[in-house]
Amino acid sequence: MTEHPTSHERRQSGAGRPPAPADPRGALLRTPEQPSQLPGSGALPVQARTGDAPRSSGTAAPRGKRGKAGGKASPDAGMSASSGTDAPTPPPASPGPGPEHSQPSATEPDPHRPRPAPESIPVQPDAEQARSSRTSGGKERRTGQSLPQGGPMPMRRDGDRLRFVGAATRRIARGIDLDEIVMGLCRATVPTFSDAILVYLRDPLPVGDERPTGPLVLRLRRTDRIPEERDTESGFLSVLRPEPSELSAMTAELCEVRPGGALAEVLRGVRPVFADAPAARAALPELLGDDLPVPSGQRAILAPLRGRRRVIGAALFLRRPERLAFEADDLLVAAQLATHSALGIDKAVLYGREAYIADELQRTMLPETLPRPTGVRLASRYLPAAETARVGGDWYDAIPLPGSRVALVVGDVMGHSMTSAAIMGQLRTTAQTLAGLDLPPQEVLHHLDEQAQRLGTDRMATCLYAVYDPVSHRITIANAGHPPPVLLHLGGRAEVLRVPPGAPIGVGGVDFEAVELDAPAGATLLLYTDGLVESRLRDVWTGIEQLREKLAAVAALTGPDHPPPLEALCDEVLDMLGPGDRDDDIALLAARFDGIAPSDVAYWFLEPEDAAPGRARRLARRALSRWGMEDMTDSVELLVSEVVTNAVRYASRPVTLRLLRTDVLRCEVGDDVPQLPRLRQARATDEGGRGLFLVNRLARRWGATRLSTGKVVWFELNRS
Secondary structure (H helix, E strand, C coil): CCCCCCCCCCCCCCCCCCCCCECCCCCECCCCCCCCCCCCCCCCCCCCCCCCCCCCCCCCCCCECCCCCCCCCCHHHHCCCCCCCCCCECCCCCCCCCCCCCCCCCCCCCCCCCCCCCCCCCCCCCHHHHHCCCCCCCECCCCCCECCCCCCCCCCCHHHHHHHHHHHHHHHHCCCCHHHHHHHHHHHHCCCCCCEEEEEEECCCCCCCCCCCCCCEEEEEEEEECCHHHCCCCCCCCCCCCCHHHHHHCCCCEEECCCCCHHHHHHHHCCCEECCCHHHHHHHHHHHCCCCCCCCCCCEEEEEEECCCCEEEEEEEECCCCCCCCCHHHHHHHHHHHHHHHHHHHHHHHHHHHHHHHHHHHHHHCCCCCCCCCCEEEEEEEECCECCECCCCEEEEEEEEHHHEEEEEEEEECCCCHHHHHHHHHHHHHHHHHHHCCCCHHHHHHHHHHHHHHHCCCCCEEEEEEEEECCCCEEEEEEECCCCCEEECCCCCEEECCCCCCCCECCCCCCCCEEEEECCCCCEEEEECHHHCCECCECHHHHHHHHHHHHHHHHHHHCCCCCCCHHHHHHHHHCCCCCCCCCCCEEEEEEEECCCCHHHEEEEEECCCCCHHHHHHHHHHHHHHHCCCHHHHHHHHHHHHHHHHHHHHHCCCCEEEEEEECCEEEEEEEECCCCCCCCCCCCCCCCCCCHHHHHHHHCCEEEEEEECCEEEEEEEEECC
16 A cells, blocks of 8 residues: 655655654644644645645655545555555645645644734735745745744745735725725735835825826835834844834935836836846835835835826835745735725825815805804804715805894705705805895795796705894794704793794795794804704704703803803704714804894984985984094094985985994994995096095995895994
């Protein structure tokens, strides 16, 4: 009977033969009488490759079959090789890292086992398998290089490489932005494929079909390497510390690729190359700098990163001198990693551009800053539905109106996409235009409904429009299918205002109703969209009740005589959102009603006659004397006389004159003529046309606003 050898490199002469040579770390290789494998071992079985002739220290073994157990030896392996019975011979041995039937010792665990690779990346073959492929002289069989004692071994089988590439590309593909993709490449390759990696990217990175201008400049984006405990006392990276930032400090951060140079030729070739290639020997010093030594032989792979249109960078894979050099098949692995990383980076750059456009669109649609109207303080917040959907149809606005009034608007277009944001922008612009006409709130909603129908049949939105008058301390509200506002009183009581709900904008054929309510000084009105109070976990009315309780709880912290600060109040309101409550974007507008005290307001009606300017000067002088502002009398009398004179010249109904004392002195003159005055340069021979010129030179600021019943011309003076 013919004996089955236990290894394709060494024949076993029989049971009486001396035991197999000890492992370099002391663990004996298993014999056929010990077929069990070490439990929990991370080593992968080495698959023999056909076509490779086995090497043996003795006579070549006859051909035969394997045992039925796959990787186990035949039960007849312990019998004498001198038997005359024919038996099938084992298949040719693989030139891989070790014999197929060799197993690590179960009694002596290997203290130098390689660190397991993270994220399900296949680990490298166990050290015993790699060492068993050596000859008795301790050298690698195919290259003749000396192998390290206890270092990580390279992947030697096609199956290992395929599993590694599959796991690595999955890890790279999980990244959604540039940093995640580059980090995925580094973490997937170190230490399984290389000991260190340097990733260079084009600066700046081109976007899509954009044609880059200027020279090709590569910037070191990220470096990674094996931990310090895996270092040795010699080699390319032995002097470097484990911190990636210090690894990058050893190399040139910026590299300008010279046209026609060696690095440009390697990048143009796209395919990865070894460091000992003629082109790479000249390209690596150009990339890394002249001060950093480059490993010799096949211990470095330079892989260009090519996106959809052009080369966008390069990756350098490095191995230390005491580790096995890269093989020809590793160039294919590097090419796959570079291709997947480059395409992922290309998509990440496109995604970043889209996110930037979305952010810019959202910031353009929403007000950059809120106005500071007289008698009211404002604060606002906006939260997108998610990081991947940064635009939506929610908006808010605060529009100053004539007479020191202010319009407060909050709306919500159906959906949270680019289309919703575009429709929201059109509706917001329409609302601003209608507010400038000083239309009643119900009329504004009616025109918004018509505009939404012109945009399309499926353009639906909810909106709440309110006008606050700080002089009368009243607020007028009209609603179009929006959640009702909440009023937080000065004493800490939170009240959900009873506003007719109305139909959403875009339905068409419906009327809107406005209600007028008290707005006491010190109260806070909170306008919001349904994303704040409605989610998959709660209905809208439950959310409104929770919002009311939250406002009352926040007000209790500051006491009944002091309302909570607006900014802190907005933050506390958003804190009521739970993990499952972010189904929609959120717009929030808070208004603190300070009002204007009646003692700071003076109001008169003047008949449109020639004596009106003189009477206006006398009334203004008395009001200033009552307020203790006599030093402003001359300027106020001059400007009031000019504005009232221009009003009574064309008015057919009584002219209104109002003085407001706040942080500034404001004067408002209203008439029934819709034409707005325009500033012009009067000629020397003109008898008129200098009134607005004086107003423009002496007043802090001035303006004119058209009303539904005429216009209002106003100016402000700084209080001395």
